[in-house]
Amino acid sequence: MSTIKGLNARRAAWEVVQAVGGGAFADVALERIFHLYSFKSLDKALITELSYGAIRQRYYLDCWIDFLGKVPAKKQPPLLRWLLHIGLYQILKMNRIPSAAAINTTVELAKKHHLKRLAPVVNGILRSALRTKENGLLLPKSNNPTLELAKNESLPIWLADELIAWKAIEGANKIAKAFNSISPIDIRVNKLRANLKEVKELFDSFGIPNQVIPNCPYGLEVRAGLGEPRKWPGYEEGLWSVQDRSSQLIAPSLGPLAGENILDACAAPGGKSTHIAELMNNEGKVWSVDRSSRRSKKIFANSERLGINCLQLLVADSNELLGKNPEWKSFFDRILIDAPCSGLGTLARHPDARWRINKDNIHQLVLLQSQLLSSLAPLLKNGGKLVYSTCTIHPEENFHQIRNFLKLESEFLLEYEKQIWPGEEDNGDGFYIAVLYKSKN
Secondary structure, three states: OOOOOOOOHHHHHHHHHHHHHOOOOOHHHHHHHHHHHOOHHHHHHHHHHHHHHHHOHHHHHHHHHHHHHOOOHHHHHHHHHHHHHHHHHHHOOOOOOHHHHHHHHHHHHHHHHOOHHHHHHHHHHHHHHHHHHHHOOOOOOOHHHHHHHHHHHHHHHHHHHHHHHHHHHHHHHHHHHHOOOOOOOOEEEEEOOHHHHHHHHHHHOOOOOOOOOOOOOOOOOOOOOOOOHHOOOOOOOEEEEOOOOHHHHHHHHHHOOOOEEEEEEEOOOOOHHHHHHHOOOOOOEEEEEEEHHHHHHHHHHHHHHHOOOOOEEEEHHHHHHHHHOOHHHEEEEEEEEEEEEEEOOHOOOOOOHHOOOOHHHHHHHHHHHHHHHHHHHEEEEEEEEEEEEEEEOHHOOOHHHHHHHHHHOOEEEEEEEEEEEOOOOOOOOOOEEEEEEEEEO
């Protein structure tokens, strides 16, 4: 490991960016790095900010490489392109990092790790970027609003185009800026073991700054960057779970009552299943279904920690439930379909997600969501309630999906629906909720 101050942390961030460039998920790549090397908390914070920031700002940083370099970003060797992102992000987006340190460490990484011959290129592009910034210059402007939004907020061009179509330029800019903000960590107090006041006082006593989340009866907000939540007081004792404030609205919209049979059809990792169980006072049965046995183990671990014993775990494809369990026809009092979706509402938390999703993916997801709705509708009792939710903002997955379902299933009525947009609802993720009632006749 290097003795140059901060070099190891930057190398680790570069490894994360390389892994994501090769197809890995950012959170998995980051966790792997933390297991592989031993870093102090300050270094971990730097690695997280630098890697997630460089991934989030990929298109913006590519535009700078295109502007300053002789070879376009996408034609650069990937190793060089990702290293330039690490250096440029520090110069252009991290005011607390001295520019000299950003340039020197990036050039040093090039020399030590397979890019020695290209170290002068790294040095030249980074110094040009610094001069441009110091002279108050910006990237060349385009007359195309979509290209400007995509460049300035680092979005795929197709998504920038869609945002403007949905929300006009001002609204699109607001959402895009929310995508690039650092999300706080929201927690949901487990009402079976504590109340909001007790957990707030516990955090206060440990010096963890927190505040109550408006319109969220069990929610507390903690500023990001205060270490790993599982090491905070009360976690091991099951007093609370990590759950975004928008997501905390889903289970209450189902209206669960003690003693009922409730189906959570796409349950892993279990946040909504356990929330439903807490709202039912742990009385009744919540069938938590997921296709992945690995992810289902997380549901079990969460329920154990929270002291919940009313969950019935089932590893299965929810589309096949009725065929394999014909006795479940009209069996459930309430059904939650927290559907697989594009995740476009959670881009602030998942910096790599914006580069994974495209229009073809969304079309395939819409078909999957439609299939889940039609497969699960017969399992609901007459007079029962079905909640369909997603963590996306794409209308095809939300409003249009539900409109199409209601045309096909005349016994269902729409009671309530809400689209939460990033940046518009108390800083939560983008979510959609539709509450459907199945008539008794």
